[in-house]
Structures are given as structure tokens and as C-alpha cells.
Amino acid sequence: MASKFPDFLKPGDEIRIISPAGSIDPSLIDGAKSQLVNWGYRPTEGMFTRTVYGRFAGNEKERYTDLQQALDDPNVKAILCSRGGYGLAQIIDKIDFTRFQENPKWVIGFSDVTILHEALLKTGYTSIHGGMAKQLTELPNNSQPLVLLENILKGNFPTYKVIANPNNRFGKAKGRLIGGNLSVFLGMRSTPFDLPYQDAILFIEDVGEKPYQIDRMMQNLRISGALSQISGLIVGQFSDTEEDPDMNATIYEIIAGAVKDYTYPVCFNFSAGHVDDNYPLLLGANIALDVNRRGSKVSFPSTFWQKTKDLFK
Structure with missing residues (x-):
């Protein structure tokens, strides 16, 4: 709801x-x-x-x-x-x-x-x-x-369009938007502030975390069953981090790997997080996520703007 x-x-x-x-x-x-x-x-x-x-x-x-x-x-x-x-x-x-x-x-x-x-x-x-x-x-x-x-x-809500990304997974979903900073979000797991994941669209971003730390957090969400319950995933910016060649995957590939067994849409490279182009999101709103070969679209309810806002244009 x-x-x-x-x-x-x-x-x-x-x-x-x-x-x-x-x-x-x-x-x-x-x-x-x-x-x-x-x-x-x-x-x-x-x-x-x-x-x-x-x-x-x-x-x-x-x-x-x-x-x-x-x-x-x-x-x-x-x-x-x-x-x-x-x-x-x-x-x-x-x-x-x-x-x-x-x-x-x-x-x-x-x-x-x-x-x-x-x-x-x-x-x-x-x-x-x-x-x-x-x-x-x-x-x-x-x-x-x-x-x-x-x-x-x-009260004027945007519709966001994001350019295509090779890690994207195509599909359409609707759900309540939850999430935020991944490490902070994980820190509230199993507390009274932990949110239900069922049919939600999860947004994640982070800053300064090492690839193995991101992997650990994603595996937490996978093993706990959270990733199997959501209806879609929006991956924001993971900034100020150094890739680790010993992980044999980039941070974004690590995230894609953690959700590879599911079928819901996944949007990568959404411009939100610890970056200048930190686009605002309405947490708690029911949103629509559409990911296809042309890119991704994130729509909020009662969109008043006729002109969409294209990221990275």
C-alpha cells in the first residue's frame, strides 16, 4: 500500500x-x-x-x-x-x-x-x-x-528516463518505492524500522564502500529472501569507490549477479546518490518501472509535467 x-x-x-x-x-x-x-x-x-x-x-x-x-x-x-x-x-x-x-x-x-x-x-x-x-x-x-x-x-512530479545500460533487465513493475543508502538501510534490518519487501520496488545507492562489502550486503538481501520478494530494483550511483580486480566483477556486475535468479525489471545507472545530479525520489509512493532496450522509465503517480526529464542528456 x-x-x-x-x-x-x-x-x-x-x-x-x-x-x-x-x-x-x-x-x-x-x-x-x-x-x-x-x-x-x-x-x-x-x-x-x-x-x-x-x-x-x-x-x-x-x-x-x-x-x-x-x-x-x-x-x-x-x-x-x-x-x-x-x-x-x-x-x-x-x-x-x-x-x-x-x-x-x-x-x-x-x-x-x-x-x-x-x-x-x-x-x-x-x-x-x-x-x-x-x-x-x-x-x-x-x-x-x-x-x-x-x-x-x-506537487509536480517528474517522470524519469534513464539511458540503456548493459546490466539492465527488461520488464515492467509497479510497487511501493523503498530504500536509500544501502549500508544504512541494511543497518536497520531486523529492527522495528525494517520495511516489508513484498511487491516493493527497491532503490539502492552507496558511497565509499568496497566491492566485497557491496557483495556482502547484496548477499544478505538475497539469503534473507528480501530480493525474492521485491517487484523491481533501481540501482543508483555507487560513488567514491575503487574497483577490486580480485572480485572478478565490477560493483554493478556484483549487484546484477545477486539478482540474476529473479525475473523482475532492474534499472541501472539511475542518477541518485552521493553525486551532484542527485535526482529526488518519493519514498513510499507507488511507482511504475519500465525497463526495455531503449532504457528505463520511472513514473510517479499523478505526473503533472508533460515533459519528461532525461538523465545524462
Whole structure:
């Protein structure tokens, strides 16, 4: 079953910027706020958004406080996580989503924010796997990731087209989109935030992982039965990694090998992850995946844009 959508944003709506995981350069907070103002919104910050506590943006209590307050505040219409890093696993089980469910709002982020996305899907609401403060600050205003994110917040959903890839497997599927950062996603397995895989379309991406580590994670999904339950797979960008010739396969070939015994469609080279062209995805939405010899198409419900957005054009 698809998750529900929070209300789409209107000019003047408040977007709260918080740092629930790693600490961040304050200039990136300033840049993100400027971009949100350009879009017509009213950015605010959590009390500890700029705090530095070792590698974290504050201690556990401080990060919990900012996240809980942002989720609870009925005036906040969206939450922008400033960055990923590490830290959400320390506080996610302490968060109470009761008031969020009374006043749901969009949550935006990726990487370590995958944990928060999973928790939100458990409450029954869709969230946005997309760019954070660094992207909002450093990308040009007319860059596709920013244009796409701005439009999604208004309720305008894209249809993505991806060029053909030799590792693709043809087919069509529909299902609820789940996933995010592979290593973070795997870290929540067998916890209360683990999501059902049955008939879902799984999206995965990662950064800085060695090929054998990717293989281990994919084998976990295979042996546990998760890969046999999904209806489709979207493979994003696996960046900042070195191939290992002793593995006798590239990272993408390793992923293809892990799903070789199944028949559902597999789309490789989707532009999302730890890359500049980090295209936003609606986690929890029912989507359609069509992979054929010409390439792949990912369609979201109620697509308002008539013109599709072609990746890598």
C-alpha cells in the first residue's frame, strides 16, 4: 500500500533546517536558507542546527530535541536535513511520531537520513530522498536536481528516463518505492524500522564502500529472501569507490549477479546518490518501472509535467 502525501507547500510556508546526524559547515546552512527564500519559503533553524560535538551536530539529546520539535510543530510544513554522515541510529527509536501524524510534513534528505525515511514510511507517510544543504548551496539555481525538488514540493512530479545500460533487465513493475543508502538501510534490518519487501520496488545507492562489502550486503538481501520478494530494483550511483580486480566483477556486475535468479525489471545507472545530479525520489509512493532496450522509465503517480526529464542528456 502506498504511503500518504503530506500537504504540498505554498509560498511563505516554513521549512525547518535541522542537523540530526553529522555536523555541517555553517556557510552551507546560510546557502540553503538563501535558496529556500528564492523558492518563496520561510526557512528556520533548529536550536542546535549549527552545533559541533565531535563528528555530530550536537549530543544525542540536542539532536533528538531538534528533530522532535520540528516533527511536532504544526507550523513547520517541511523539514530539510542539513546533511547525513552518521547519528540518526542513536536517536530514531526515541522519536515520537504521534504529533507528526496529526500534522504531517515533508522530510528531505539522503544518506544517513535513510533511517528517518524508513521510520516515516512506518507511520504511513511519503518522504523525499533528495539533496540537502550542500546541494542547495553549491548547485546552480537552474540545475535539474534543484528544479525537480522545488517542483515536487509544489506537487509536480517528474517522470524519469534513464539511458540503456548493459546490466539492465527488461520488464515492467509497479510497487511501493523503498530504500536509500544501502549500508544504512541494511543497518536497520531486523529492527522495528525494517520495511516489508513484498511487491516493493527497491532503490539502492552507496558511497565509499568496497566491492566485497557491496557483495556482502547484496548477499544478505538475497539469503534473507528480501530480493525474492521485491517487484523491481533501481540501482543508483555507487560513488567514491575503487574497483577490486580480485572480485572478478565490477560493483554493478556484483549487484546484477545477486539478482540474476529473479525475473523482475532492474534499472541501472539511475542518477541518485552521493553525486551532484542527485535526482529526488518519493519514498513510499507507488511507482511504475519500465525497463526495455531503449532504457528505463520511472513514473510517479499523478505526473503533472508533460515533459519528461532525461538523465545524462
